Amino acid sequence: MGIRMNIKKLFGWGLNSLSGKIHRIVYRPKRSASPLADRILADALRLAELPSPSGGEEKRTAFVRERLAAAGLVPVTIKGKGGGLLVRLDPPGAKKGPPVLLYTGLRSYRWHPTESLARLDRKNAEGAGLSGALGPAALLSLAERITSGRLRVTCGVVLFFSVLSPADPENQYRTLLDELGEKPAAAVGLRGFSLGLIIRPRAFCRQRITLTPSAKQSAKSGEYAAADTAASLGGYLLEKGRESGVDFHIRRMEGGGPGGDGEGQAVLETDTEAPDGGLLAGFTDLVTAGAERLAGEAGIGADVRILSFVSPGDPVVSRGLFDILLPVMRRERVKIREEDGMDTAGLFSAEGIPALSLGLALGKAEASRDIVDITSVEKGRRLLERFIVSMGEKL
Numbered sequence: 151m152g153i154r155m156n157i158k159k160l161f162g163w164g165l166n167s168l169s170g171k172i173h174r175i176v177y178r179p180k181r182s183a184s185p186l187a188d189r190i191l192a193d194a195l196r197l198a199e200l201p202s203p204s205g206g207e208e209k210r211t212a213f214v215r216e217r218l219a220a221a222g223l224v225p226v227t228i229k230g231k232g233g234g235l236l237v238r239l240d241p242p243g244a245k246k247g248p249p250v251l252l253y254t255g256l257r258s259y260r261w262h263p264t265e266s267l268a269r270l271d272r273k274n275a276e277g278a279g280l281s282g283a284l285g286p287a288a289l290l291s292l293a294e295r296i297t298s299g300r301l302r303v304t305c306g307v308v309l310f311f312s313v314l315s316p317a318d319p320e321n322q323y324r325t326l327l328d329e330l331g332e333k334p335a336a337a338v339g340l341r342g343f344s345l346g347l348i349i350r351p352r353a354f355c356r357q358r359i360t361l362t363p364s365a366k367q368s369a370k371s372g373e374y375a376a377a378d379t380a381a382s383l384g385g386y387l388l389e390k391g392r393e394s395g396v397d398f399h400i401r402r403m404e405g406g407g408p409g410g411d412g413e414g415q416a417v418l419e420t421d422t423e424a425p426d427g428g429l430l431a432g433f434t435d436l437v438t439a440g441a442e443r444l445a446g447e448a449g450i451g452a453d454v455r456i457l458s459f460v461s462p463g464d465p466v467v468s469r470g471l472f473d474i475l476l477p478v479m480r481r482e483r484v485k486i487r488e489e490d491g492m493d494t495a496g497l498f499s500a501e502g503i504p505a506l507s508l509g510l511a512l513g514k515a516e517a518s519r520d521i522v523d524i525t526s527v528e529k530g531r532r533l534l535e536r537f538i539v540s541m542g543e544k545l
Contacts, residue, residue, distance in 0.1 A: 186291060187528035191275060193217070193287035194522075195268040198280045202258040206233050207313040210256045214286060214311050221294045225311075228329045234322055235311040236329060239296050241303050249306030250541050251334035251503075252292065253326075253494075254285030254341070256313050265518050274513070274521050281342025281520040284510045284527070286311055288340055288534060301535055305542035308334065323497050335545045336471050337498040338537075339507040342520070345530050346484045347509050348472070351496035352423045353430040354460040356401070359383065359418040359441045362451040369414055375448045376416035377405030383444050384418060387437060396433050397423040419457070423492055426462060460492055463499030471504040474540050482533045508534060 200209040214235055218225055225237040238249065260266075260279035268277040289309045295301035308330065314322045327333070361379050363372025384400050391398025402419040420437065424430035438454045445452035479486055498505035510530035513522040 184528050184531070186295075187531050190284065190287045190291050190531060191522075191524065191527050193290055194280060194283040195275065195277065197256075197283035197286055198258070198261070198266050198268065198277050200261075201263075202256070202261045202279070207256045210286075211235055211311070211313065214256070214290065217290045218293055221297045223293055223297060226329075228310075228322075228325055234313050234326065236326070237293065237309050239293065239307040239309070241296055241307070242299070243304070244306050244542070245304055247305070248332050248335040249308045249330075250538065250545070251308045251310060251330070251337040251498075252289060252538075253310040253312060253323075253337065253339050254289055255282065256286055256311050258282045260515075260520070262518070270524075273524060275524055276519050276521050278519045280522055281511070281513060281515060284342040284522070284530075285340035288510055288531065291531065292535070292538070295535070301539075303538055303542045305335065305545065307538070323494065327501065333501065333503055335504075336541060337495065337503050337505040338471075339494050339505070340534070341507055341509055342511055342522070343513055343515065344509045345512050345526055345533070346479065346486050348486060348488045349493040349495070349507055350465070350488060350490045351460075351462045351493040351499070352397075352425055352490050353427045353462040353496075354458070354492035355422050355430055355434050356457040356459075357420050357422070357434065357437055358455050358457050359420070359437070360453045360455075361416045361418070361441075361445055362453070363414045364449050364451065367449065372450065373405075373414040375450050376414060379444050379448045379450060380405050380416035380418045383441055386440055386444070387420065390436055390440070391422070391433070394429070394433055394436070395424075396429060398433070423490075425490070460494060461496045461500040463496030463505070464502075465499065467499040467502055468495065468504045468506055471506055471541075474544050475506065475508075475537055478533060478537050478540055482529060482536065484529065484533055508537070510534065 197210060197213060200213065202210060215225060218237060223237050225235040227233045228236050258279040260282065262278040265278035268275060268280065289311065292301070292307070293309060296303060296307060310326055312322055361376040363376050367375065380403055384403060387398060388400070399421045400418065401421050402417065405416040422430060422433055424433065434456070441452040441454050476486065493507050495505035495507050510527065511522050512526035513520060
């Protein structure tokens with residue numbers, strides 16, 4: 151009996167010990183450096199799961215409203231296309247003057263019904279569209295921290311949650327400035343990737359070319375003519391883009407039949423980036439001329455429309471803002487690197503408002519999912535908060 155009891159105790163001890171080791175090794179994810187970062191990540195995971203794009207992003211805006219209400223805040227829906235949520239924070243003792251604007255986007259084109267459901271392991275959080283949800287989640291954290299007095303800033307702060315795509319911001323951001331009634335002291339855009347990346351804004355234009363068969367053509371021949379013209383035009387513009395020194399991409403191509411925007415139509419959507427507005431304007435004119443020429447040769451119609459345009463802005467206007475940011479990045483030991491690209495900050499600097507965009511985490515975007523380094527979220531949170539405090543002191 152005693153022997154059986156000893157064996158039982160020994161077996162039980164070994165099983166419990168082994169189970170504990172397995173739990174620690176396999177199931178316990180790597181923690182971020184603070185519960186504040188955990189909260190940001192949790193909000194981002196929830197937002198990323200909500201379907202998008204969808205009209206005015208009703209589900210995502212409802213989530214943001216609920217979280218702001220918990221902090222005692224009631225956002226305003228701005229007028230114009232899509233709406234967007236605007237909330238102003240006036241901390242006790244803040245100096246008078248224009249506020250600092252912090253903005254981010256709620257819309258995602260990477261949402262997927264299954265791939266956007268989050269997965270966690272020891273180092274990473276994964277999910278389609280997850281990186282884009284970090285910006286709204288960080289703004290919600292700021293709202294809570296400032297209204298509770300746990301983050302002390304000496305300037306007014308305005309938070310804006312856009313419901314349009316970052317690549318199509320022109321109308322909404324201009325409406326935002328009208329709604330504010332004054333120019334903010336500075337504008338800072340929040341994006342998910344990449345922590346430490348400074349973007350030098352470039353001019354950006356998105357165009358849609360719709361090729362429509364003539365009424366004189368049969369349905370089948372007109373459909374073929376439109377599709378062939380779209381393919382020829384795409385190849386022509388790719389070649390001209392290389393020759394012109396612009397960064398040109400075909401974003402979408404649909405040819406003929408029910409897959410197009412209309413019976414027999416073909417559609418080509420293009421994105422073009424250039425270092426300056428003059429070069430971009432010249433290339434967009436070339437797109438129009440090329441579409442009209444090839445469509446005329448095929449006996450079909452061509453309609454070319456600009457869907458969005460983002461100015462490269464004036465980098466001189468934003469120089470002082472970078473002078474505030476860079477020392478904060480060095481203190482936080484954030485590695486700094488620069489790249490050229492489309493950045494909504496250019497819209498604000500073109501209006502004389504110092505502006506830049508700030509990444510919040512490290513990671514990578516793969517074809518079907520975003521992979522976020524969990525521990526980097528805390529570093530991004532600290533960088534953002536200390537940058538805001540520094541802006542309040544120095545602007």
